[in-house]
Amino acid sequence: MFKVPSAPGGAAILSFGEYQPSQVVTNADLEARVDTTDEWIQSRVGIRERRIAGPEDTVASMAVAAGGKALAASGLSPEDIDLVIVATCTVQDQIPNTAATVATRLGIVAPGAFDLNAACAGFVYALGLASDSVRVGSARNVLVIGSEKLSDWVDWEDRSTCVIFADGAGAAVVSASEDHGIGPVVWGSSGDRADKIYLREGKYLYQEGQAVFRWTTTELYKVALEALERAGVEPSELTAFVPHQANLRIVESIARKLGAPQALVARDIVTAGNTSSASVPLALSRMIERGELPSGSTVLTLGFGAGLVYAAQVIRIP
Amino acid sequence: MALSEQEILAGLGEIVEEIVGTEPSDVTPEKSFVDDLDIDSLSMVEIAVAAQDKFGVEIPDDQLKDLKTVQDVINFIQK
Numbered sequence: 001m002f003k004v005p006s007a008p009g010g011a012a013i014l015s016f017g018e019y020q021p022s023q024v025v026t027n028a029d030l031e032a033r034v035d036t037t038d039e040w041i042q043s044r045v046g047i048r049e050r051r052i053a054g055p056e057d058t059v060a061s062m063a064v065a066a067g068g069k070a071l072a073a074s075g076l077s078p079e080d081i082d083l084v085i086v087a088t089c090t091v092q093d094q095i096p097n098t099a100a101t102v103a104t105r106l107g108i109v110a111p112g113a114f115d116l117n118a119a120c121a122g123f124v125y126a127l128g129l130a131s132d133s134v135r136v137g138s139a140r141n142v143l144v145i146g147s148e149k150l151s152d153w154v155d156w157e158d159r160s161t162c163v164i165f166a167d168g169a170g171a172a173v174v175s176a177s178e179d180h181g182i183g184p185v186v187w188g189s190s191g192d193r194a195d196k197i198y199l200r201e202g203k204y205l206y207q208e209g210q211a212v213f214r215w216t217t218t219e220l221y222k223v224a225l226e227a228l229e230r231a232g233v234e235p236s237e238l239t240a241f242v243p244h245q246a247n248l249r250i251v252e253s254i255a256r257k258l259g260a261p262q263a264l265v266a267r268d269i270v271t272a273g274n275t276s277s278a279s280v281p282l283a284l285s286r287m288i289e290r291g292e293l294p295s296g297s298t299v300l301t302l303g304f305g306a307g308l309v310y311a312a313q314v315i316r317i318p
Numbered sequence: 319m320a321l322s323e324q325e326i327l328a329g330l331g332e333i334v335e336e337i338v339g340t341e342p343s344d345v346t347p348e349k350s351f352v353d354d355l356d357i358d359s360l361s362m363v364e365i366a367v368a369a370q371d372k373f374g375v376e377i378p379d380d381q382l383k384d385l386k387t388v389q390d391v392i393n394f395i396q397k
Contacts, residue, residue, distance in 0.1 A: 043358070044358065044360065208379070209359065209360070210359055210360070210362070210363050210379045210382065211379050213360050213363050214363050214366075214367065214379060217363075217364070217367070218367055249360055253364075
């Protein structure tokens with residue numbers, strides 16, 4: 001038998017933070033670039049405008065910006081953080097990892113630091129790991145970040161994808177808590193459908209739109225409902241549903257199947273585009289800023305993407 | 319128990335009304351989903367899923383693109 005740390009038992013989110021590049025790209029801008037229309041984009045994917053990184057924005061720099069805001073809002077000092085997880089699937093340089101650099105730039109000294117690739121579900125996976133790490137005593141305070149620069153992996157001549165993807169970052173600080181402010185994560189994958197979303201020619205994001213639409217709109221509400229059940233939360237108790245902002249029609253279709261008509265549904269995609277693993281914390285952060293999610297409210301998150309992979313969990317808003 | 323063409327047509331009319339709000343009486347065999355009924359590729363997936371629930375016949379994505387008219391879908395379901 002080995003010694004193990006005495007664990008606090010509970011974990012909760014202390015704060016959120018976000019970063020979006022300053023460059024706004026509207027549908028009219030895209031009309032000038034590829035054969036598409038504002039009407040087509042809005043009716044198919046629900047996006048009006050998105051943010052695209054400038055030359056100064058990298059996965060690491062956006063992670064630092066969002067992580068720094070979450071850290072400042074948490075009331076903790078950098079030295080209190082002992083684990084940094086960066087969820088990303090779009091970083092250009094795989095070596096060295098991004099998390100260690102981000103930690104150093106934020107003045108966090110020698111934390112555990114790793115990157116996590118669960119595609120667009122990355123933040124929800126990372127939040128599950130952060131919560132479990134705190135609950136068993138592997139970490140005291142965890143900085144969890146989703147940061148994506150999808151514009152590096154988009155074929156700007158391909159009208160089926162360039163209208164969807166965007167850039168940004170979102171972050172949260174997870175800490176020990178007397179009670180449980182983060183429900184059990186429900187996660188899974190379907191590698192037999194790895195060919196539904198992939199990098200064409202190793203460099204351009206490609207997805208089979210109909211297959212992805214069918215998968216997300218017929219199967220994923222079950223994952224979301226399981227996360228509610230495992231946390232002991234009724235659909236009627238939800239303040240909001242914040243799924244990955246893949247496509248507004250997917251978001252609304254899943255939301256309709258939850259049996260939670262009172263829940264506010266995140267529609268951040270309308271002005272932020274699809275930012276992969278950044279979309280859930282970005283949406284949460286912006287909804288909190290607008291006063292839509294009061295402290296203590298119960299929110300269901302759901303991530304899903306290339307793999308295929310998916311994850312859901314219930315969280316309490318700090 | 320094989321469904322008649324009329325029964326499938328009536329069922330498709332209900333499905334199309336539910337998904338895009340078109341009057342069921344406008345859903346006639348010769349109509350093209352895309353050109354006449356203004357149904358896009360994602361709504362076609364919703365129709366396929368609803369048709370599977372209603373008629374118990376799966377319409378895979380790779381065959382969906384070949385089903386241009388209401389009659390094509392009726393034929394597929396009857397097959």
